[in-house]
Amino acid sequence: MEGSVDAAEVIVAASPQEAVEAFGDGRDVTVVAGGTIVMPEIRHGRLHPRKALLINRAGLDGIRRDDGRIVIGAGTSLADLEDAVEPLGACARRVADLEIRGQATLGGNLCAPPGDESPRGDLQAALLVLDAQVRSAGEGGERTEPVEDFLASGPAGRLVLDVSVAEPDAAATATVRRPHAHAYTVMRVCAARAGGQTRIAVSGAGPTAVRSRAAEQAAADGAGAAAERVLDDVTLQDDAIASSWYRSQVLPVLVRRALNDLAQGDR
Amino acid sequence: MRLTVNGVEREVLSPPLTTLLDALREELFVTSPKAGCQQGGCGACTVLVDGEPRRSCLTPVAAVDGAAIATVEGLGDGDELSTVQAAFHEHYAAQCGFCTSGFLMATEALVARSEGEVEREEILEALSGHICRCTGYVKIVDAVAAAARGDVNADRASADTGPQGEDAATVIPGSPA
Numbered sequence: 001m002e003g004s005v006d007a008a009e010v011i012v013a014a015s016p017q018e019a020v021e022a023f024g025d026g027r028d029v030t031v032v033a034g035g036t037i038v039m040p041e042i043r044h045g046r047l048h049p050r051k052a053l054l055i056n057r058a059g060l061d062g063i064r065r066d067d068g069r070i071v072i073g074a075g076t077s078l079a080d081l082e083d084a085v086e087p088l089g090a091c092a093r094r095v096a097d098l099e100i101r102g103q104a105t106l107g108g109n110l111c112a113p114p115g116d117e118s119p120r121g122d123l124q125a126a127l128l129v130l131d132a133q134v135r136s137a138g139e140g141g142e143r144t145e146p147v148e149d150f151l152a153s154g155p156a157g158r159l160v161l162d163v164s165v166a167e168p169d170a171a172a173t174a175t176v177r178r179p180h181a182h183a184y185t186v187m188r189v190c191a192a193r194a195g196g197q198t199r200i201a202v203s204g205a206g207p208t209a210v211r212s213r214a215a216e217q218a219a220a221d222g223a224g225a226a227a228e229r230v231l232d233d234v235t236l237q238d239d240a241i242a243s244s245w246y247r248s249q250v251l252p253v254l255v256r257r258a259l260n261d262l263a264q265g266d267r
Numbered sequence: 268m269r270l271t272v273n274g275v276e277r278e279v280l281s282p283p284l285t286t287l288l289d290a291l292r293e294e295l296f297v298t299s300p301k302a303g304c305q306q307g308g309c310g311a312c313t314v315l316v317d318g319e320p321r322r323s324c325l326t327p328v329a330a331v332d333g334a335a336i337a338t339v340e341g342l343g344d345g346d347e348l349s350t351v352q353a354a355f356h357e358h359y360a361a362q363c364g365f366c367t368s369g370f371l372m373a374t375e376a377l378v379a380r381s382e383g384e385v386e387r388e389e390i391l392e393a394l395s396g397h398i399c400r401c402t403g404y405v406k407i408v409d410a411v412a413a414a415a416r417g418d419v420n421a422d423r424a425s426a427d428t429g430p431q432g433e434d435a436a437t438v439i440p441g442s443p444a
Contacts, residue, residue: 005285008283010327034325036325039286039327040305040306040307040325043305049284096396099373100396102321103321103326
């Protein structure tokens, strides 16, 4: 067999407390949740974990309501998010295929490192527009922070425990998809309105999803105005999925479509 | 670690981060799950873990310690094919056969969770993680629809015998019927 799986210390956490304790400050710990991203890395010898923490049986899954917010355990599978609050449900339904969705987790999607050949993290734009708060453990103990801050600082040293989202007054999303044996999402724009405020976020354009405040501010003047401003906030990448030129042409269209849908209250 | 593979409890000594696929193939010599892309993209390694279709190449064996694993070796009864296997046979839904194990297990799961007839869209969704480079999928989709309806030759026997009756001549040319 290629690679080395022999050397790693492996902990199978049986409770959230066990997972947090085993994670500690996260140094040299490779967290394996659904395994869909990390297992090929290990199997093919690109990653040699010193300590692997398996959390699929740690009781970190499940969805509950708490004080008007929806709290989603980090170990919740994408399959279990398919009927979740929109636009999160729409994003989950479009990830890979049902076998992968049964295995892949919310926490993994949030912590996925950008791929070598394409962006990852198809749920992130939805989380950004739903005012998601990420609760994690690690050095200095537990903390809860906006998903935007979590994405900016990265997942290193943090074990995500759950993510809470607010139910919006209206939500919409627009995508460009590539038909394939496995169809996939090239880029996605999510929009949500809550308490009179509109949030707009983009995934698939650069290494992680980003919120576009420029587009949000311009949205008061209509979908077309927001579309014109979205590129101000987004760093476009060139990769195997699409060129940055292509992304620059398509992204404003997606913003316009998402905002038009939002205005019609389709969802 | 222990796995119940097709109803038989087996001890597993592979390192805990070994993929379930490698543990099955290399240690337990259960070789119907195929090592295709080994990164979750092709579906050739799909097995049932406690009844759910899962990519064994993405699953560390320690994550499924104690689970019940079902593979093609456990389908049917002796020489008797399962309904899904018989449907694949009758509809000529395999050519080179490398992807077939994954398709069979995904279909077993689909048929188990459905009640009778399954819409074409649902079949495509259930199989969308599985790649076949030979058939063009049409015969596979036909086979899955037939399996869901239970529409297979009642007199099915082993693959050696081949299906009996009119279907044998029209559907499987060259079959040693």
